[in-house]
Amino acid sequence: MSHRKGGLQGERTCKLIRRALIELVEEKGFAEVTVGEIAARAPVNRATFYRYYRDKYALVEEIFQDVVSELSAGLGPTGQVATRERIVGWERLFEHVGRHHRLYAALLGRRGDPWFAARLRERCVELARDRLRTVQDAIPGAGRDAESDDLQLVLAANMILGAITWWLEHHRPRSAHDMAEAVVRFATQGYFDALGIGTAQPG
Amino acid sequence: MSHRKGGLQGERTCKLIRRALIELVEEKGFAEVTVGEIAARAPVNRATFYRYYRDKYALVEEIFQDVVSELSAGLGPTGQVATRERIVGWERLFEHVGRHHRLYAALLGRRGDPWFAARLRERCVELARDRLRTVQDAIPGAGRDAESDDLQLVLAANMILGAITWWLEHHRPRSAHDMAEAVVRFATQGYFDALGIGTAQPG
Amino acid sequence: MSHRKGGLQGERTCKLIRRALIELVEEKGFAEVTVGEIAARAPVNRATFYRYYRDKYALVEEIFQDVVSELSAGLGPTGQVATRERIVGWERLFEHVGRHHRLYAALLGRRGDPWFAARLRERCVELARDRLRTVQDAIPGAGRDAESDDLQLVLAANMILGAITWWLEHHRPRSAHDMAEAVVRFATQGYFDALGIGTAQPG
Amino acid sequence: MSHRKGGLQGERTCKLIRRALIELVEEKGFAEVTVGEIAARAPVNRATFYRYYRDKYALVEEIFQDVVSELSAGLGPTGQVATRERIVGWERLFEHVGRHHRLYAALLGRRGDPWFAARLRERCVELARDRLRTVQDAIPGAGRDAESDDLQLVLAANMILGAITWWLEHHRPRSAHDMAEAVVRFATQGYFDALGIGTAQPG
DNA sequence: ACGTAAGCGAGACGGTACGTCGCGTCTTACC
């Protein structure tokens, strides 16, 4: 992504390679894809692949970075007014995922790469942390417990990842807006209230 | 898992192999472990490994099954009284994970196997579904929406998995009881209340 | 064939094993036969095979010895009157081979074992040497050149082996008597006379 | 033998491999030679061996083809004048074998490959058939019996093979010319005359 | 515009791991 911008040809080759990877990951899962297959699909010589990427992980990393950049850009600045009702941020997230649904499905599914999921999770935690900080800064008196905060952020991030995964595995049966709502409901009211059995109690 | 119970020696060999895998997974992650290494570590001939397991996945599958069986047994019958305060079930879960923390850490970490995480997640969903059903059955009038329920269960399961992962990655800085409390708090009060900023609002 | 004569059972087992080998050699050639297959075909446990034979070579060796013993017995004492016309000895050889044609075909064919062919060739040379010595002893004045004799014996033995092989590979299109005649003709008159082109000359 | 002529390196590698095989076959016999050993001796990676040859048989086949080509070329056109005295053809054969004596000894000996011997025998039969045909064509009146001819050719070929084998196993105690003479004597005068005991008679 | 450096295909190569097969030895239990 750096040394190769010089030539048009290199640009083209990288695009071919990336497209090939995505196709193949969709077809058989990241783990099963080999460099040889990517090259054959591109179609490009196997040695050419290695000219641009150290291995298939470097390639997926690049794709991931691009996608995350797009996501970050799409979410806009974090320090916005945040209200319980404003689920716009999450809605945008789901829209973004929906736009790249084949890629996300391939990479997050059970044939996906754990490493990719971890990266995405981290990214979600970061995003959530930014937003939380904004909120916390607005409440001067709030005590902070970094570790505790961290745990809750991780829980939230995992929940959101779970929502995305579920959504993709079920072929997006609901709108991005509905998903965002569901997530927010879970986050604000808790699980049982979200299920409408507020009087019940967990075992 | 079945055909080998005959011989005592076979039993012993399997144990050696399983121990070897766990050690190696802890050291370098599942993906990096090689059948040859497992055999060398056991110590057992590589061919002997193949006498009992088709590949390293079959081996980890067996280990997983055993662990899950132990977990299920440990959780006891599901149809128990469930109160918002009763977090015993989840506490037991964390205790179980803590008991096998090296294995879980190895298999759930980012060097772990996605497939293992998926299996465990499914298992959590099933457990949660059982419990939910018990609760719902106790509330005759409650309307049910299978899909919606499913989503919420998946969210909860992901949250719990996230808690476990976080706990293990940070070398279990809190007690199983505390973790269970944190999880339950998140599930019952939602994310913001759990953070003690009930008045704040998600972006 | 020595330590096992004790039990009837052992006798029986050896017979089964030998029969199995012969069948298999006929079906797929000696080289392709494995101990496991022999055992399975017998049917006998593989370990039992090893109780009696060190490997498949030891087994075929035993079979070979038996066959050669029968052959030697069939040929009778060597010091008989020998005339150019008396081809009875060679006829008996072909009859013997014909009687065991499946075994010989299996072991001498191109899927046979080189080692077996070599053994048989040696045996032929020995037989021929015996006969030659008898003849030579009857001619007191004949000069001897051991090396030269040896070469001619080997040539003769190879020729005979070739005749046997040809006969078997073509499914014995002629009688043993005809074969013996052909061999003797070649041996006594030479190749060109045998072909009826005595005036022609080799290139 | 065809697809690799492109690269110079490939050429070189094949040469190394072939040399290695020949060395090893001389040392321990074809059957005992392992692909791994060939590779180690070349020296070349085992995988590289498989790049060029399916297995050790394919390799020896190629070597054999080359040697036979050289032999055929060396023998020159077949339709030459052939006299009883002209043993030049056979002399050339022995010279050729002598030139490659280590290879032939390795492949024809009792540790050699039966398949190789069979191939060589066939080749000899073909060569002999060509020559015979030339001779027969020169004698219009000669009756022909294809089967009978075939048998005699096979006998001659086996005899020659036997001569070659004997020669090699005894480390070529005589000149190629002497060997050719011995063979021709056997072929033209028959076994007993060749032994100088024309009055004696076979049993 | 055109020579030159790049991008690229082709493919050889060493290397690691795979999963399979067959060997010959051994122990255990049965009859």
Place this chain on the structure above:
DNA sequence: GGTAAGACGCGACGTACCGTCTCGCTTACGT
């Protein structure tokens, strides 16, 4: 004592990818 059952170490097999490398061709860039 002979046998079945089968575990075990061993070593070779042929295959699949890996990441590196060299070699020419061609092509599109820079001056």
